[in-house]
Amino acid sequence: xxxxxxxxxxxxxxxxxxxxxxxxxxxxxxxxxxxxxxxxxxxxxxxxxxxxxxxxxxxxxxxxxxxxxxxxxxxxxxxxxxxxxxxxxxxxxxxxxxxxxxxxxxxxxxxxxxxxxxxxxxxxxxxxxxxxxxxxxxxxxxxxxxxxxxxxxxxxxxxxxxxxxxxxxxxxxxxxxxxxxxxxxxxxxxxxxxxxxxxxxxxxxxxxxxxxxxxxxxxxxxxxxxxxxxxxxxxxxxxxxxxxxxxxxxxxxxxxxxxxxxxxxxxxxx
Amino acid sequence: xxxxxxxxxxxxxxxxxxxxxxxxxxxxxxxxxxxxxxxxxxxxxxxxxxxxxxxxxxxxxxxxxxxxxxxxxxxxxxxxxxxxxxxxxxxxxxxxxxxxxxxxxxxxxxxxx
Numbered sequence: 001x002x003x004x005x006x007x008x009x010x011x012x013x014x015x016x017x018x019x020x021x022x023x024x025x026x027x028x029x030x031x032x033x034x035x036x037x038x039x040x041x042x043x044x045x046x047x048x049x050x051x052x053x054x055x056x057x058x059x060x061x062x063x064x065x066x067x068x069x070x071x072x073x074x075x076x077x078x079x080x081x082x083x084x085x086x087x088x089x090x091x092x093x094x095x096x097x098x099x100x101x102x103x104x105x106x107x108x109x110x111x112x113x114x115x116x117x118x119x120x121x122x123x124x125x126x127x128x129x130x131x132x133x134x135x136x137x138x139x140x141x142x143x144x145x146x147x148x149x150x151x152x153x154x155x156x157x158x159x160x161x162x163x164x165x166x167x168x169x170x171x172x173x174x175x176x177x178x179x180x181x182x183x184x185x186x187x188x189x190x191x192x193x194x195x196x197x198x199x200x201x202x203x204x205x206x207x208x209x210x211x212x213x214x215x216x217x218x219x220x221x222x223x224x225x226x227x228x229x230x231x232x233x234x235x236x237x238x239x240x241x242x243x244x245x246x247x248x249x250x251x252x253x254x255x256x257x258x259x260x261x262x263x264x265x266x267x268x269x270x
Numbered sequence: 271x272x273x274x275x276x277x278x279x280x281x282x283x284x285x286x287x288x289x290x291x292x293x294x295x296x297x298x299x300x301x302x303x304x305x306x307x308x309x310x311x312x313x314x315x316x317x318x319x320x321x322x323x324x325x326x327x328x329x330x331x332x333x334x335x336x337x338x339x340x341x342x343x344x345x346x347x348x349x350x351x352x353x354x355x356x357x358x359x360x361x362x363x364x365x366x367x368x369x370x371x372x373x374x375x376x377x378x379x380x381x382x383x
Contacts, residue, residue, distance in 0.1 A: 056383050057297060060287050066279050066301075066375040148272055180272030183308055208355045209308045241366045242355050244344070 014154060015143040016161055019126055019133035027157055070184055073152035077159070077187025081170070087270035088170040090188035092210060094203075095176030097196040098220040100128045101253045102262075103171055107137045110263055114270060115165070119158045119172045121150040128173065138162060149180040152187055169270045178207040190269060196221040198228050201235035204242060212242045216249065218262065223252040273313040276375060277321035284380050285326045293382035299332040300379045304372035305339035305353045339372035 016025040065071070081088045091099050100120075107116040118139040120128040129141035140158050142150060155172060164170055172188065174181045193214040195203045198221060204211040211217065217239055219232070232250070239246050249265060251258030284296045303309050311334055322328050342349045343359035344366040350359070358365050 057381055058291070058383075059379055059381050060291055061379050062283065062287055062377045063379070064283055064377055066276055066283065066377055069279060069282065147275065149275070151275065179308070180275075183272055184275075205356055212355075238356070244366070 013145050014147065015141075015145070016154075016158055017126055017129070017141045017143060018161075019130045019139065019141070025157065025161060027154065067183065070152050073156060074185035074187040077152055077156055078189075080159075081187060081189065084164075084166045084168075086164055086166070086168050086170055088172060088186070088188045089266075089270075090172050090174060090181075090186050090191045091194060092174045092178065092181045092191065092214070093176060093194035093196075094178050094199060097176070097194045097199065098253050099173050099176070099194055100131055102194065102218070102220065102251075103173060104131055104135055105253055105256075105259065106263070106266065107132065107135050107171070109259070110266065111135075111137075113267060114169045115167065117162055117164045117168050117170050119150075119155060119162070119170065121154075121173055121175045123147070123175060144175055148175055148177050149184050150174050150186060151184045155186045169266075178203070178210045182207075182210040182213050190215040192216045192218060194218045194220055195235075197224045197230045201229075201231045202238065204235060204238040208242045211239045211246065214243070214246060216247045216265065219248065219250045220253055222250050222257060223255045273309060273317040274320065276309060277314060277317035280318070280377055281321045281325050281327050283377050284330075287380055288326050288382045291382050294326070295383045296327040296330045296380050297383050298381035299327065299330055299377060301332060301334045302337055302374055302376040302378050303334055304337040304374045306341075306355070306369055306372040307375050309375055311336065335378075337372050337374055340370040341367035342370045343367055 014027040016027070093099050103118060107118070116137045118132045118137055120132065120139060120141045121144060122128055122141065123144050123146070126141050129139045132139040140162050142154050142158055144150065150172065172186060191214045193210055195217065197219065236248055249258060249261045251262055280299065280301065284299055288296050303311055303314065315334065318332060322330060338351050339353045340349060341352045341355065343362060343364060345364040346359060346362040348359055348361035349370055352367070355367060356365060359367070
């Protein structure tokens with residue numbers, strides 16, 4: 001049961017929440033995830049190795065991409081953003097690469113140039129939204145429950161709640177995960193993958209789908225380069241193998257090194 | 271575990287077509303998953319068991335056809351089978367390929383009752 005409103009939901013449900021408020025929105029139409037022991041057998045049969053003698057049984061041709069619904073809704077989001085001149089960015093990374101720290105710093109430093117709105121995605125807690133809220137920027141938290149990524153429908157609901165105005169910059173911080181978010185278009189203008197030096201230079205080899213689908217790769221925590229084995233050129237070469245168009249910005253949110261290049265990129269793309 | 275979201279999308283899609291047909295049950299589903307789709311077939315299989323529960327697809331059988339990954343060398347244009355985007359071209363030895371096939375995740379057909 002949902003411990004805030006007692007509406008019968010559990011930790012597996014998707015919630016929209018705002019810092020400093022008990023109010024929240026349930027996205028009830030999202031099927032809930034639940035786990036049960038896998039103690040039964042798989043039922044694998046080829047469809048055409050038996051006849052459908054029963055006349056009530058009939059085959060229906062579908063031939064549809066499984067993610068069509070998400071892709072269509074993402075295109076709807078994209079059209080809405082374009083019409084209102086909203087620049088939406090989808091920030092993806094593994095947990096701990098520094099997405100929230102980069103956002104905090106960015107919305108403070110560019111607060112005069114752009115009007116920022118932030119959507120935070122995490123499985124649980126308001127922690128990241130509270131950090132953004134402290135900067136005074138409007139923010140909404142999506143708690144995905146058991147979900148490992150944001151999808152276009154969640155972003156659609158969050159944008160409605162946030163009431164993002166014309167000309168704004170919408171930063172969407174995805175759930176920390178380099179696998180799942182790569183398959184789900186949110187309707188963003190650009191996808192930005194953030195990695196940090198201590199994670200290792202082979203991230204593009206391990207997670208090629210994410211690097212393939214991103215426009216910009218930010219390499220954070222460059223102040224740690226003297227202490228770890230991280231071959232910057234090798235990393236870039238690997239990333240370019242799957243995505244020759246990908247751009248790179250090296251920076252350290254902690255020291256501020258390289259942030260100017262990021263701000264230049266962001267202003268040019270929003 | 272994005273396979274669960276994908277499994278739920280498959281079930282939703284199958285239910286939509288079943289509704290359109292005025293059917294009460296989905297008995298079979300024929301799926302197609304490419305080797306370069308980013309989906310782990312075993313995980314999808316497991317997730318499907320979950321996703322069908324309490325839907326028109328409960329009790330349905332499904333098959334997953336695996337579509338081989340096909341890539342094309344950016345340097346010489348040679349097309350070859352690969353599950354690895356970092357594999358060097360067997361013809362010219364250079365790395366760097368474009369995906370030609372094997373990214374699909376499709377529901378091909380269903381059998382309804």
